[in-house]
């Protein structure tokens with residue numbers, strides 16, 4: 001079987017890629033809804049602020065495994081790359097995953113990257129696979145789901161009415177308005193999960209860049225923030241995917257340290273639920289990932305009605321340790 005780089009995938013190759021993702025999902029559907037062809041096409045397409053490299057393993061004309069690497073920033077940027085490898089279930093344990101990883105690792109070295117992150121579900125072969133190649137688990141995430149039909153509107157109304165004194169709510173759809181961009185970047189420093197692994201400082205430019213990625217995919221970003229004067233004391237973000245909008249995704253939520261302990265986190269989340277009910281009634285569920293040790297955020301989500309679904313892990317490897325083709 002050959003591993004080939006797909007620098008500019010054709011429509012047929014994108015369809016085949018989608019079939020690999022669908023076959024992997026069908027064998028283990030617990031991770032969420034089946035991939036959608038348009039979403040696959042967008043995932044393989046360009047993205048502002050980062051580049052993507054793709055490899056496929058082919059058995060004759062048939063695609064049997066895929067590897068996608070996301071390279072944020074410029075070549076040689078200190079930021080870690082992200083990798084995702086998927087192999088059709090009947091063809092596993094034949095070295096295909098390892099060969100795709102080696103091809104991708106050569107691509108990472110050529111781009112001057114020093115580290116790479118992969119996110120995988122707990123209890124799947126992926127953890128053993130990554131550990132075999134020198135990846136280490138750096139973060140455990142609890143996947144939680146909120147079924148909006150299970151949330152009584154009175155609960156949302158009660159939480160909203162309990163507004164902390166001295167704060168006001170603002171909200172926006174899409175990229176942050178200029179007046180709040182720097183304040184939002186400051187609040188993003190309060191996030192204690194991915195930012196720690198990534199290590200890149202948040203500024204207004206990076207905030208906009210991240211939000212433009214969502215817009216470019218065709219997805220809708222909703223943000224609710226609690227302001228103290230002009231400062232963002234806390235905020236929450238939800239993304240409603242283009243296409244099947246039934247399941248939205250919780251993005252960042254954070255409360256700046258000096259404003260913690262005043263129920264700002266649950267207040268902004270309740271305001272988000274009310275906004276979505278008005279603006280996007282087709283949203284039926286919201287999924288979220290929380291660091292397993294983030295007791296406050298887990299408590300907020302449990303109080304809102306989120307229930308545990310599935311644990312996942314973030315793995316990190318030094319690129320030097322990865323195999324070469």
Ligand SMILES: CC(C)(COP(=O)(O)OP(=O)(O)OC[C@H]1O[C@@H](n2cnc3c(N)ncnc32)[C@H](O)[C@@H]1OP(=O)(O)O)[C@@H](O)C(=O)NCCC(=O)NCCS
Nearest residue numbers: 085086087092093094095096097098118125126128129132
């Ligand atoms: C993870 C995945 C890509 C591995 O693909 P693969 O083609 O089976 O991997 P390989 O055959 O190259 O495995 C290489 C080594 O990894 C380890 N490994 C892989 N699967 C394993 C399993 N189920 N149990 C224990 N070890 C495993 C072994 O050391 C294996 O070598 P060996 O077969 O000689 O013992 C595949 O299981 C998959 O597609 N999973 C679903 C998607 C996913 O979660 N991707 C992870 C994101 S990076």
